[in-house]
Amino acid sequence: MMFLKIDGIQKSFGKDGRREQVLKDISVDVREGEFISLLGPSGCGKSTLLNIVAGLNRPDSGILQLDGRDIVKPGKERGMVFQQAALFPWLTVEENVMFPLKGMPKKEAKEVAKKYLRLVQLSQYAGHHPHELSGGMQQRVSIARALAMDPAVLLMDEPFGALDEQTRMRLQGVLEEIWIETKKTIIFVTHSIQEAVRLSDRIIVMGTHPGRVLQDIEVTLGRPREGHLKEMAAYEESILEMLKTENDKVEEEERNHAVGH
Amino acid sequence: MRLVIKRLVFFVSLFLVWELAVRLFQIPAVLLPAPTDVFRALGEMIADGTLFRDLGASFMRLLVGLAIALLIGLLLGILLAKSKTADETLGSLILALQSIPSIVWLPLAIMWFGLNEKSVIFIIVLGAAIVMTINVRTGIQNVSPIYLKAAQTMGASGPDLFFRVMLPASVPYFVTGTRLAWAFGWRALMAGELLSTGPGLGYTLKYASDFGRMDMVLGIMIVIGIIGVTVDLLLFQRFEQQVRVKWGLEPSS
Ligand SMILES: Nc1ncnc2c1ncn2[C@@H]1O[C@H](COP(=O)(O)OP(=O)(O)OP(=O)(O)O)[C@@H](O)[C@H]1O
Ligand SMILES: [Mg+2]
Numbered sequence: 128m129m130f131l132k133i134d135g136i137q138k139s140f141g142k143d144g145r146r147e148q149v150l151k152d153i154s155v156d157v158r159e160g161e162f163i164s165l166l167g168p169s170g171c172g173k174s175t176l177l178n179i180v181a182g183l184n185r186p187d188s189g190i191l192q193l194d195g196r197d198i199v200k201p202g203k204e205r206g207m208v209f210q211q212a213a214l215f216p217w218l219t220v221e222e223n224v225m226f227p228l229k230g231m232p233k234k235e236a237k238e239v240a241k242k243y244l245r246l247v248q249l250s251q252y253a254g255h256h257p258h259e260l261s262g263g264m265q266q267r268v269s270i271a272r273a274l275a276m277d278p279a280v281l282l283m284d285e286p287f288g289a290l291d292e293q294t295r296m297r298l299q300g301v302l303e304e305i306w307i308e309t310k311k312t313i314i315f316v317t318h319s320i321q322e323a324v325r326l327s328d329r330i331i332v333m334g335t336h337p338g339r340v341l342q343d344i345e346v347t348l349g350r351p352r353e354g355h356l357k358e359m360a361a362y363e364e365s366i367l368e369m370l371k372t373e374n375d376k377v378e379e380e381e382r383n384h385a386v387g388h
Numbered sequence: 389m390r391l392v393i394k395r396l397v398f399f400v401s402l403f404l405v406w407e408l409a410v411r412l413f414q415i416p417a418v419l420l421p422a423p424t425d426v427f428r429a430l431g432e433m434i435a436d437g438t439l440f441r442d443l444g445a446s447f448m449r450l451l452v453g454l455a456i457a458l459l460i461g462l463l464l465g466i467l468l469a470k471s472k473t474a475d476e477t478l479g480s481l482i483l484a485l486q487s488i489p490s491i492v493w494l495p496l497a498i499m500w501f502g503l504n505e506k507s508v509i510f511i512i513v514l515g516a517a518i519v520m521t522i523n524v525r526t527g528i529q530n531v532s533p534i535y536l537k538a539a540q541t542m543g544a545s546g547p548d549l550f551f552r553v554m555l556p557a558s559v560p561y562f563v564t565g566t567r568l569a570w571a572f573g574w575r576a577l578m579a580g581e582l583l584s585t586g587p588g589l590g591y592t593l594k595y596a597s598d599f600g601r602m603d604m605v606l607g608i609m610i611v612i613g614i615i616g617v618t619v620d621l622l623l624f625q626r627f628e629q630q631v632r633v634k635w636g637l638e639p640s641s
Contacts, residue, residue: 181541201540213538216635217556226552227542258636269538276542 129192130312131157131180131280136189138175149175151337153189157280157314162306164315164323164330166366172338173316177284180314181207193279203227206273208283212265214257220244220268221253227276243271246305263294267301274309281313287322299325303351320370324362325352332366334373341373421603426610429603438592439611446588449505450577453512457569460517462562465524475525482521490515490572491579498584508580508588515576516569523568527561528554560628560635567624574616 138150149172157163165173178184179191182201191198193205206227214223224240231239244250247267257265266286273281286302287295303326306313317323323330324346332342346362348355403423409415410422417425433439464482468475490511497507531554539553581590589608596604632638 183537183540201543201545203543205541207538207541209534209538211534213534215535215538215553215556217559226539226544229543229548229552256634258634258640272542282541 129156130159130194131314132190132192133157133176133180134190134192136176136179136186136191138172138179138184138186148337150179150186151339153338153340155331155340155343157312159312160310162313162315162326162328164317164327165333166317166320166323166330167333167338167341168335169318171333171335173318173333174284175338177207177282177314177316180280181205181282183207203276204279206276206278206281208266208269208273208281208286210285210288212257212262212269214265214268214272216257218256219253220249220255220257220260223257223268224272224275226272239275240271243275244268246274246308247271247301261294263290263298266290266298270302270305274305274311279312281311283313283315285316285318288317295322300351300353302326307350320363320366321359324359324366330366332369334377336377342369418600418602421606425603426606429601430607430610433604433607442587442589442592443611445586446577446581446590449508449581449588450512450573453509453577454516454569454573456509457513457516457573458520458566460513461520461565461569462524464517464521465565466528468521468525469528479525482518485514486518486522490518490576491583494580494583503585505585508577508584511576511580512573515572519568519572520565523561523565524558527558527565530561531557557635560631560637563624563628563631567620567628570624571616571620574619578612 133153133155136150136153137148139146139148141147153176155163165176167173175184179186180198182198182205185199198205214220215226218226221237221240221244224243225236228236228239241250241253244253247270249264249267249271252260252264252268257268260268266289270283270286287298290298299322305311306326315323315326327346330344330346331340332344333339334341344362344366348358348362352359407422407424410420421429430439464478468479468482493514494507494511497510501507501510535553535557536549539549544552577588578590578593581588582594585591586595589612593605593608596602596608629638633640
């Protein structure tokens with residue numbers, strides 16, 4: 128039995144009276160402890176797919192199971208990190224990390240928060256409010272918050288997309304370390320080939336119109352990845368090549384479509 | 389600092405011109421008393437304690453009225469935000485009521501409650517509760533969906549989601565609502581007292597006017613203005629600003 132089973136997911140949205148298919152027959156089997164990236168161009172349905180796994184959105188059809196149980200609504204066993212940090216501004220950093228720990232004795236919850244803030248190197252900022260933190264720091268807090276409830280799967284929707292290049296690279300390193308340390312199953316959405324290769328065990332390359340899986344690539348490089356720059360470049364090259372072929376195909380279809388009308 | 393000096397110079401010259409004009413053209417005191425007379429009258433009212441007694445009585449009424457209004461506003465606002473049917477029916481009535489200055493309810497209020505404090509408080513509640521209701525409703529409806537999504541993925545739903553996320557997320561709107569409630573309440577209070585009974589600032593103002601004491605009338609008007617500006621600008625707007633910065637709605641300066 129697969130750990131996280133995504134099988135034959137279909138999703139369409141109604142647009143100006145007609146339905147547009149956004150996800151077509153998406154099937155991915157995720158192994159426990161795997162770092163898996165969804166890579167694809169803007170609009171291919173990566174966020175939609177991740178929201179469906181989170182339970183924030185329902186698929187039109189298909190099977191979605193975590194550890195053999197159907198996913199029907201959001202739950203603590205699936206933590207999510209969004210592109211914007213989405214921290215609650217009325218709470219301190221520590222209180223934010225404690226938010227999902229409702230029901231746990233306060234002292235214990237504080238300990239947990241402290242542990243995960245240390246993990247993202249923000250212990251000194253426990254008493255600060257989110258507006259006093261930089262974007263990168265906020266995103267680290269939101270990672271700590273998602274980890275604090277000890278989810279079985281961590282879903283990340285372009286968590287570093289809004290950050291500058293330097294911060295982004297640094298946080299990729301931080302995330303890799305966290306992953307090595309916690310061995311969480313992570314589904315990571317990105318449209319950066321470099322980022323996907325840098326972080327993942329597996330890359331699911333998606334195409335658009337409709338959103339579908341193009342290729343499932345295993346990245347068999349040692350960790351931390353910093354020491355494997357050459358091999359990473361080779362992976363990036365081959366993925367780029369593949370996407371180019373795909374793009375040409377889309378353009379071709381586009382032309383045929385235009386001629387047909 | 390320059391701002392303070394500019395304002396000081398402006399107000400001092402304003403009073404100087406006023407004083408000069410009254411003396412030069414020998415304007416009778418019932419038409420326009422000189423600022424010196426106004427300040428003397430104010431001094432008298434402070435000395436014999438009437439000013440503070442009036443202020444105390446007025447503020448008591450205002451606080452009672454505001455407390456009731458904020459509570460009603462909060463509950464009604466939540467109802468309108470949560471129930472579409474309530475919003476479409478009761479909500480439209482409240483919007484319509486908003487365009488009626490609350491003071492025009494006074495004749496009816498006097499019939500219902502008598503010529504006493506209760507009528508004035510009723511006017512305050514009516515004026516203040518409506519703006520509070522509208523702000524609470526808007527605040528709750530405009531909670532950023534990203535907060536709701538984030539909270540849901542952390543296991544929050546139902547009342548938990550409402551009390552731990554939706555309410556705190558709307559606090560900036562509650563603060564704005566409270567500031568506007570104060571502003572509406574303060575105006576309603578003065579109008580109500582002017583037309584009904586005392587003790588209170590508005591009532592003393594009418595009393596002074598009946599006796600042709602325009603120096604007292606102007607003195608009280610100045611007090612009303614100063615209190616209004618102080619509370620609104622120095623208290624509420626500052627607090628509102630701080631909250632908006634903290635809630636990430638405005639960059640900190
Ligand atoms: N709630 C919705 N209603 C209608 N259409 C939607 C909705 N959500 C997404 N879509 C459409 O689905 C498609 C995929 O959107 P999605 O946000 O999943 O893309 P994405 O791959 O995450 O893109 P990006 O990289 O830009 O974030 C888009 O064409 C979008 O317009
Ligand atoms: Mg997206």
